[in-house]
Amino acid sequence: MGKASVVEAVGLSKQFGHFIALHPLDLQLGSGEFLSIFGPNGAGKTTLLKVLATLMKPSSGQVRILGLDPSEDGIAVRRQISLVSHSTFLYENLTAYENLLFYGRMYEVENLPKRIAEVFEEVGLTSRQRDLVGSFSDGMQRRLSIARAFLHRPRLLLLDEPYVGLDPEAAHNLGKVLAGLHDGERSLIMTTHNISRGLELCDRAAILVGGRLVYDEVRSAISADDFEATYLAAQHQARAVRPPRRFDGGGP
């Protein structure tokens, strides 16, 4: 990769009581890279993103994000990253503009009104910015949540299953926005179980099943058909040894 590491995880694992959500794994992400992580539900994708987003502490291993240790410089890390999850993080009692104003101020974005205008333009919501978010359709809310996520120009954008629950048109629009965000400067990690969507955008694809990172390859070396077979095989193999995904027991 040659470029500065944006994510550098060594032996990262996460355990909930007796349940192992993530087995120790290594992950590197270079600046400007777009990594798609594929995996079925319960594979540990969300857990991995939450650890990278500083929302969870890993049970073991080292994580450095943009050269910083999230457990020590959590605030500095959070200033430069962003997470798009299934939830939009938007206040329905506030207008679209007020939502971005709030988050922009929390992130201390400079020249905020201008930046907000820019961002609205990018996601095509300029005409609706004075409307309450509660009145937005799901697709519009999703677009606004992405606008919220890159408002502060994060160097690392984490996307957790952004395609779930989107109709084809909204999914198409999302694809366009994501392609625009993949500008060679910003790094992105997207989890999904949608193979075509995931492969379409990424530079690198990884497979996570049963909390194990079983595959990691640059996009140019992957043929879509082979990949699908690999993914299904990995999923099948994992099912044989994978513990069920119920949580229990004490411990963090």
Next chain:
Amino acid sequence: MQVHERLNDRWVTVLGIAVFITMLLTLYGVFLYAPTDRNLGHVQRIFYFHVPSAWIAFLAFGIVFVASILYLVLKEAWADRLAHASAEVGVIFCTLVLLTGPIWGRPVWGVWWTWDPSLTATLVLWLIYVAYLMLRSQMPEGPSQARLAAILGIIGALDLPIIHIAVHWWRTLHPKPVVMQTKGFGGGLEPPMLQTFLVALLTFTILYVYLTVLRYRHESDKAELASVKRRLQA
């Protein structure tokens, strides 16, 4: 692992025997050895159960406090289990205090319940830790349950001194509680009474440790069983 387990078993057995012997001693002391109180009569004997129960309730909730802090710092399941076990045992003894208090109060004060400061504070204490157990039952087992329970374990303990002050000021017009005189612990007691009291105190303390250990092991076993089941299913 197995040797370790067996060692644990042996200690638990020793504790059980110790509880049995000291409990016999206590019963002997309470009903045969200690003289009947001149003013209060036989009802005074409940004091040997009432006060040690109150002591155990405080001890238990103190341990909940310490274990809760340990859990938030260390994130170790054992600290959470200890807090849970201790809270359950504490609530039982706190209930005993609330039951024996009125039994004593009825002949002495003429009413079942008075808003005596110590009794009132115990009632509030009981409510807090019943809420603690409710909170646990409201959530699936796991780290979230442990964290939220730990928070209440800490807040509850910090509130205790404030509750005590508030309740005492609130009831300033009432007589000082009879069992804990200003002279100090058992200051007004005859020697056989004092000896019986101390033995009872020791007995209840061992009983507390015994019950908590049993409850703790029960929780550990449950977790162990769950993980074995999971491995078998997989």
Next chain:
Amino acid sequence: MSKLIVLLKKDFTAELRSKDIVLTMLLFVLLVIVTFSFAFEPGSIEVGVLAPGMLWISFVFAGVLGLLRSFVNEQQNDCLLGLMLCPVDRGVVYLGKALGNIIFMLAVEAVTLPVFALLLNFDIWRFLPAIAVIFSLCTVGYAAVGTLFSAMAITMRSRELMLPLLQFPISVPLIIAAVKATGGILAGQTLAEVSGWLKLVGAFDVIFLTVSFLIFEYAIAE
């Protein structure tokens, strides 16, 4: 510090628009007071004796409703998680919510007092400065623990039950002090004469604001 204001502003903007927190509490308080009046036949009783209990019972219950509402708003769309992702200390997020709740509760109390005085034909005005001090101090402590507990209760199955169950026993000293101090003032005592209670409340406020500030990040689900 500036983030604290940003957080507060966000809550105010939302509240000014929907008014659901303040309105819920206000309606509830009025209902309690009216119901009380029916139960005790106005005119036949000494309002001064009953007033502290009446007011504080209604505030304590209404407070629980308002606290829950303020976190229902945060829970929608997982906004709380969004806050956790912001580059700000989680304690500041707590302070923002707590301050908002304090102000909302005080607003409700400020509206309630004149209505109460009017309905029960009770001259509360000459006690106003002292009452304001007492109510402010007690409300701070109540919202301080309440904000922490509602953040916890919001994730539970029966949160409407769990919040009072957590909140009321812990607030017992606060409620005793509030009722006693208010009663003292209405009976003609000066603030200095009830200062013991106020110190107790002050200690409660300081202890639980500090502890909640430190512990809040554990109250938010991982």
